[in-house]
Amino acid sequence: MTDAALQQLFRTAIAAADRHRLEDAVIAFRAVLLAQPDYAPALHGLGVALRRLGRVAESEAVLRTGIERHPQSVDLLIAQAETLEDWGRLDDAVDLAEKAHSLEPDDGRPMAVLARLRERQGHGGLARAALETAAASRRPTAAALTALGRMQRQAGEIALARETLDRAVRAAGKEDMAAARVQRAIAMLCNGEIAEGFREYDWRWKTGLLPSLNPGLPPWTGDPLAGRTLLVRAEQGMSESLQFFRLAAGIEGGRVIFEAPPALVPILRASHRVYEVVPEGGPLPKADCWAPLLSLPRLLKIDADTIPDDVPYLRPDPSLLxxxxxxxxxxxxxxxxxxxxxxxxxxxxxxxxxxxxxxxxxxxxxxxxxxxxxxxxxxxxxxxxxxxxxxxxxxxxxxxxxxxxxxxxxxxxxxxxxxxxxxxxxxxxxxxxxxxxxxxxxxxxxxxxxxxxxxxxxxxxxxxxxxxxxxxxxxxxxxxxxxxxxxxxxxxxxxxxxxxxxxxxxxxxxxxxxxxx
CATH class of the missing domain: 3.40.50.2000 (Glycogen Phosphorylase B;)
Incomplete structure (x- = not known):
């Protein structure tokens, strides 16, 4: 195989991985390695693709071979650390991340991986120290800045978190942008920037952490219902359903159907605040338009001065007392x-x-x-x-x-x-x-x-x-x-x-x- 053909095959493998066609990527990477067994980028790409497919043992074997042949490869060391993390071998993963950092102190990636590992081990202080090192490097990654901003916000350092997350958004590429924007949205909400924060929070749908809720209906834009039926679909959990149910209950001019976790259906129904409450997982009722629950603050133009705090909006049956x-x-x-x-x-x-x-x-x-x-x-x-x-x-x-x-x-x-x-x-x-x-x-x-x-x-x-x-x-x-x-x-x-x-x-x-x- 000519060098040009080999490079074309490698580009095909990379493109397949970028498009999440991981089985195709594995086949193409293996073909590259068949022609050039020591090619480090292909060993790295194959190991990562196998890990993303859940084939952790195969990924570990490929990356171990790569590290034996290229012991100074930071890319291979990081990839193997992430594979061992998936395998639950956190201590071994820490060793690899630390070695990668020693080889490339100006590369923020090893410290970002190390921080995640330390956090999983319950060492929050060590995790934050690693992220601060990554943020101060010459090449900080958006992932490291996002994680650091999250930890700063969780410590109550909201202004500092906003600065760090602004840096994360500026540094982010396509893969990292949604995570950075969601963390910035949460920092805004913690700072009382309600309207701005909920607008930014729409990036949650691009993180891949939420299932698509789109039922194939037109999205509600916040305009008057004018007799239409609106389906509001709960997301994330029972806490959010209880908190933001009040917003669905306050929508007038039409029928509002609220889809909730099954355990909450009886108490939400007993409020008689919406037309109907239906359980998640059941057949969807007929409706004219729909909205995800945590988009209601944006659609209803809620800000810090207009948060509806009229309570109680739920009441138990007095006969049960x-x-x-x-x-x-x-x-x-x-x-x-x-x-x-x-x-x-x-x-x-x-x-x-x-x-x-x-x-x-x-x-x-x-x-x-x-x-x-x-x-x-x-x-x-x-x-x-x-x-x-x-x-x-x-x-x-x-x-x-x-x-x-x-x-x-x-x-x-x-x-x-x-x-x-x-x-x-x-x-x-x-x-x-x-x-x-x-x-x-x-x-x-x-x-x-x-x-x-x-x-x-x-x-x-x-x-x-x-x-x-x-x-x-x-x-x-x-x-x-x-x-x-x-x-x-x-x-x-x-x-x-x-x-x-x-x-x-x-x-x-x-x-x-x-x-x-």
Whole structure:
């Protein structure tokens, strides 16, 4: 095969990989290597294509051969590190990424890979240090800048995150642009730039992380419905469905059909705020146009001054209260939840160890009531303090959230991590203290303690460099003061953080009644 023919075959392989025709790319790369077995770019391309096909063992073997023949190839070392990451061999992947960085200190790619590996290992500080090294290199990648901007935003450094993410957008190519723009959108939303942030957030559809929801109907443009039927399709999860349902419920001039996660259908239907609520996964109803749920703020032209905060917009059936009142018994009760899922685009779970709730259990005369669902419930048996778990008595099927809403009505206060429970409490206008990580979460708003979306909610953030226990010690001191009939000390308490823990609860968002009467 002539050199010209070989180069043409290699270009064909690259083009197939770029168009995600990975099987064709594998065939073409193998053909190149059959003619020139030591050609490093083809070994690299074949290894990457195999990994993207999920053929990790084959990818590892190809790349190991490539590294044996080209031990100084940064491209091969990075590709092998990513393959070993997919295989779960994180320590070996770290070694390869560090070697690649030592060979090319001005190349930001090895540090970007190393940062991702360190984050997966739970070493957030080392991950950020690696990203800062990558960002300061002569050739920082958009991926590294995007990841650094995300970590800065999660640490509450919003202005710095915006600068870094602006750099990421400028450096991004076609493959990296959507991720950079989505992270910049989230930083905007965390900064109170609601209108601009939701416009930018439309880039989420180009990340490949969301399934297409397009039902083949014309997209709604926000114009008057004029008697038409609008299908609003939920996306991302139950928290978002609970939070943004209010926007669908406020659309007038036609019929609104809301497609929701099945577990939420009964409680959303009970609100009687939209024409119909249908479960995800079922047959789609007839409609004239459609919109994805998190596009409604943009379509309705919501900004920081027009966020609809009229609560409650969900209500449980009052006839269900009496049985639960008898089950839960007398005295003041605090409902708690500690574990949610991993929100899209965040790479960190919404969870707090139940053990860190211990100071609440020490508040005299108060009972802790678990509203935790799913995998986190096993922690109840591992803590040395009592938590009443009524979830076995709840309907764990489609009506589970109705029971949860009723139990909330019987509790003086909800204290929860960033979970769907927080959004349900806010939608029900229940007093709720939501415990957030340092940088908070854009879904609750940008104010240090108040939620822009939920008037009866107070946001309590983990102090920078502090622990979750610091937050719960602070909460316990406040609850003890309230139990003793003293003023809520939030405005004067020497809180462990100046951001989010030193101001009084807004809008009278304290407990309903902790007096014990």
């Amino acid at each position: 009496a049985p639960w009142r008898e089950r839960l018994g007398p005295g003041p009760k605090i409902a708690i939840a500690w574990q949610g899922g991993e929100p899209l685009f965040e790479q960190r779970k919404r969870e707090i160890p139940l053990a860190d709730f211990a100071p609440l259990a020490a508040v005299p005369g108060v009972r802790l009531i678990s509203l935790q669902k799913g995998g986190g419930r096993q922690q109840i048996d591992a803590v040395p303090f009592p938590v009443y778990d009524p979830t076995d008595e709840m309907d764990e099927g489609d009506a589970a959230f109705i029971d949860t809403a009723v139990v909330m009505q019987e509790c003086a206060l909800v204290v929860t991590a960033d979970t769907a429970i927080a959004h349900l409490a806010g939608a029900l206008a229940r007093p709720c203290w939501t415990v957030l990580p340092e940088g908070g979460d854009w879904r609750f708003g940008w104010h240090a303690t108040q939620s822009a979306w939920y008037p009866t909610m107070e946001c309590l953030r983990k102090p920078p460099g502090g622990t979750w226990r610091d937050v719960f010690d602070h909460i316990a001191r406040r609850l003890i003061a309230i139990r003793e009939g003293r003023e809520d000390p939030a405005a004067t308490d020497e809180a462990p953080s100046a951001q989010g823990m030193g101001q009084a609860a807004p809008y009278g968002a304290g407990p309903d009644d902790l007096s014990g009467n």
